[in-house]
Each structure stands twice: as structure tokens, then as C-alpha cells.
Amino acid sequence: MHRRSLILVSLLLALAVPLSASQFIDMPFDQVAREATYVVRGQVVDTWSAWDASHEVIYTYATVRVSRYFGEIAGPDTLMVREVGGTVDGYTQEAIGFPALRRSENVVLFLSQWEDGADYRIHAYNQGKYLVRERGGVEVLVSDPVKQGEARAERHDRFDMATDGAALGIEEFALMVNDARAGISTSGPRTRE
Amino acid sequence: MKKQTIFALAIAAVIVVASADPAMAYVLLSPRRTWASTPVNVPVYSAGNNSIADGSGGVNAVSNAIEVWGVVNSSVTNTAAVRGQAPATITLNSNGHICNGSCLAATLTGYYTGNTITDADVYTNTKYKYYSSGEADGCSGEYDIEGIMVHEVGHVIGIGHSNVSGATMYPSVAACNAGNRSLEADDIAAKNDLY
Numbered sequence: 001m002h003r004r005s006l007i008l009v010s011l012l013l014a015l016a017v018p019l020s021a022s023q024f025i026d027m028p029f030d031q032v033a034r035e036a037t038y039v040v041r042g043q044v045v046d047t048w049s050a051w052d053a054s055h056e057v058i059y060t061y062a063t064v065r066v067s068r069y070f071g072e073i074a075g076p077d078t079l080m081v082r083e084v085g086g087t088v089d090g091y092t093q094e095a096i097g098f099p100a101l102r103r104s105e106n107v108v109l110f111l112s113q114w115e116d117g118a119d120y121r122i123h124a125y126n127q128g129k130y131l132v133r134e135r136g137g138v139e140v141l142v143s144d145p146v147k148q149g150e151a152r153a154e155r156h157d158r159f160d161m162a163t164d165g166a167a168l169g170i171e172e173f174a175l176m177v178n179d180a181r182a183g184i185s186t187s188g189p190r191t192r193e
Numbered sequence: 194m195k196k197q198t199i200f201a202l203a204i205a206a207v208i209v210v211a212s213a214d215p216a217m218a219y220v221l222l223s224p225r226r227t228w229a230s231t232p233v234n235v236p237v238y239s240a241g242n243n244s245i246a247d248g249s250g251g252v253n254a255v256s257n258a259i260e261v262w263g264v265v266n267s268s269v270t271n272t273a274a275v276r277g278q279a280p281a282t283i284t285l286n287s288n289g290h291i292c293n294g295s296c297l298a299a300t301l302t303g304y305y306t307g308n309t310i311t312d313a314d315v316y317t318n319t320k321y322k323y324y325s326s327g328e329a330d331g332c333s334g335e336y337d338i339e340g341i342m343v344h345e346v347g348h349v350i351g352i353g354h355s356n357v358s359g360a361t362m363y364p365s366v367a368a369c370n371a372g373n374r375s376l377e378a379d380d381i382a383a384k385n386d387l388y
Contacts, residue, residue: 023297023341023366056276057291057301084291084301093277093303095291096222096348116290124295149353151223
């Protein structure tokens with residue numbers, strides 16, 4: 001098996017439980033990478049929450065300062081990402097199992113545009129968000145262990161095998177995104193429910 | 194004892210410990226939260242799901258199935274869900290603009306600082322095909338709507354995901370798997386912890 005495919009399969013298997021959030025269908029990595037408008041590495045520099053116009057849904061808005069675009073498409077230095085869920089005036093609304101963005105997180109995100117606005121959402125839910133960790137001077141990507149409705153973990157930027165589990169080197173990830181968006185399969189078609 | 198034997202036994206012990214499911218591994222939503230009183234009223238909106246051929250689009254089947262929790266009272270309602278306001282309502286014919294793409298179903302829950310749940314609405318991604326126990330043609334690549342909603346109502350009453358494979362609150366489900374219609378000991382323990 002190609003080394004990159006082996007790494008990807010190992011990572012996905014290792015991350016299988018945390019990625020399989022409630023009532024989501026896991027999509028092949030290639031599909032997530034192809035469908036996303038942007039794939040970015042950045043930092044969440046600010047977040048705030050607000051009700052929508054009809055006062056039915058609380059959204060959290062995150063300003064993401066982009067330091068790198070993966071794939072063939074580049075965009076602005078700053079992107080606005082909006083996710084369902086947040087707290088306003090003491091009332092918290094959560095979409096259980098959905099990803100959340102927290103201030104100062106270093107992240108890699110797959111993003112697609114909301115149909116009702118110019119801002120972006122995380123594409124493919126938890127499959128579209130990775131946390132960036134530092135391991136021996138190299139950046140690696142890990143699955144975010146904390147979804148909406150789950151206990152907050154203590155923030156750390158260094159890779160910790162005990163809490164982070166499997167990790168993927170960011171340059172390996174970049175090659176996989178390039179291949180996927182160029183139509184070169186990084187792994188066989190697979191769907192996990 | 195030879196070094197190799199000791200090493201092999203140690204490895205075997207690690208594998209056994211690592212692979213064993215904890216007897217009770219349920220997880221409650223964080224922060225812990227409950228409804229103020231039971232039974233929790235969870236009506237199902239009367240507009241059914243077009244992919245379910247059981248006469249009501251899955252509405253009646255879901256309304257009956259979710260009462261398996263024992264602390265939930267269900268009915269069929271002609272009033273669409275109002276997010277941010279009780280009652281908790283299940284909607285089978287709309288994704289609520291929050292559950293699309295790879296999302297099968299989503300629960301949007303709300304609570305104040307006192308950790309009393311005041312609303313929780315469930316939406317369904319109509320892009321996928323579902324089936325219910327009321328269908329005569331069986332299942333082919335469809336998702337069991339009753340099992341999915343029993344799981345989602347677990348979230349409605351304050352339960353998170355379990356690590357116990359086979360539990361209704363386990364975080365993954367396969368097509369044509371109707372096992373989540375019934376509760377396992379781990380699910381019941383979670384419910385009894387809260388209510």
C-alpha cells in the first residue's frame with residue numbers, strides 16, 4: 001500500500017470513534033477535500049455569538065486568521081466562520097455532536113459557504129476540523145476530541161499521545177489535499193456510518 | 194519464567210484491558226442538565242418523511258418508539274417546532290437548515306445557566322432515505338428512523354454518547370440496523386442517573 005494511503009487509513013481508523021459523531025455519515029477524505037471551497041490552516045482570533053434574525057438559532061461567529069491555504073485555491077487573510085450553537089444572555093443552545101470553534105485554537109478547517117450568507121461553515125462537520133499540535137518542531141493534525149455537548153478539555157498545543165491519539169503531519173496532509181482536489185485518490189472509496 | 198513469556202503475557206494483558214468495554218460507560222451531556230420535570234413532552238410534527246412508506250411518513254412509528262425511554266411522553270402535533278421554545282419537537286420533513294451534507298439527524302438543545310433544559314428540537318436530513326417498522330418492503334440501504342430518533346431523544350433528555358458498542362447512545366449506526374429502537378443496560382443507567 002502507498003505510504004500516504006497507509007498513514008491516512010491508520011489515522012482514520014484511529015480516529016474512527018471520535019469522528020463518528022452522532023447520526024453523521026463519515027465521508028471519504030477525498031470527497032471532503034474536493035467539496036470544500038477552502039482548506040485552510042489558521043488561528044481563531046475572536047468568537048462571539050448571536051441569535052439569528054428570527055430569534056430561533058444561536059450562531060457562533062469565529063474570525064479565523066488564515067496562515068496557509070491548501071490545494072489550488074487561495075483566499076483572503078481572514079475568514080468569517082459561522083457554526084450553529086453558542087451562548088447569549090445566559091442561554092446556551094447546542095447542536096449535540098457538532099464541531100465548535102474556540103478562541104485561540106490553531107486549526108485546519110475544510111470550509112464551504114453557507115447557502116444564506118457570505119460567511120463559511122465547517123464542511124462535513126467534525127470531519128472538517130483538525131487541531132494543530134506541535135510534535136518535535138513539526139506541526140501535526142489531530143481530531144478535535146470535544147464536540148458540542150461534551151466537557152471542555154484543557155487547552156494545549158503540544159502533541160500528547162495520551163489525549164490526542166493518532167496524528168498526521170501537516171505536510172502529508174497538504175499532499176493528500178492536493179491529490180484529492182486534483183482527482184487522484186488518496187484512499188479507496190469507503191463509507192462508515 | 195522466560196522473558197519472552199512475560200513479554201507476551203504483558204502484551205496480552207494490555208490488549209485485553211484496552212479492548213474491554215467498561216461495564217457502564219455512558220456519558221451525560223456537559224454540563225449535566227435535565228428537564229425540570231418528567232415526563233418530558235416530545236411531540237412529533239405531523240408532516241412525515243417522504244421516503245417512509247408506512248402511511249404517516251414515520252410520524253406514528255417515531256411517536257411510539259421514543260416513549261421507550263420511560264420518561265418521555267409523545268404525541269403527534271400539527272404545530273411546527275419553534276426553536277428556543279418548548280416543547281421539544283421532532284421534525285421528520287426538514288433539516289432545519291442545520292443538518293445537511295453528512296448529517297442524518299441533529300438535536301438542537303437549549304438551557305439556561307441553572308442547567309435546566311428548556312427546549313430541544315430534532316431535525317432530519319431529507320437527503321437520505323429512511324424506513325420504519327410500519328413498512329412492508331423491508332430495508333435496502335435505508336436508515337431506521339425509529340432507532341435514529343430514540344438516539345436523538347437520548348440527547349433531548351440530557352445523555353451524550355456511550356463507549357459501549359451496541360448501546361443506543363453509541364455514536365455510530367449502520368444502514369438497516371434497527372437495534373437502536375430498544376435500550377441497553379448502559380442507556381437505562383444513563384437515564385436513571387438523570388431522572
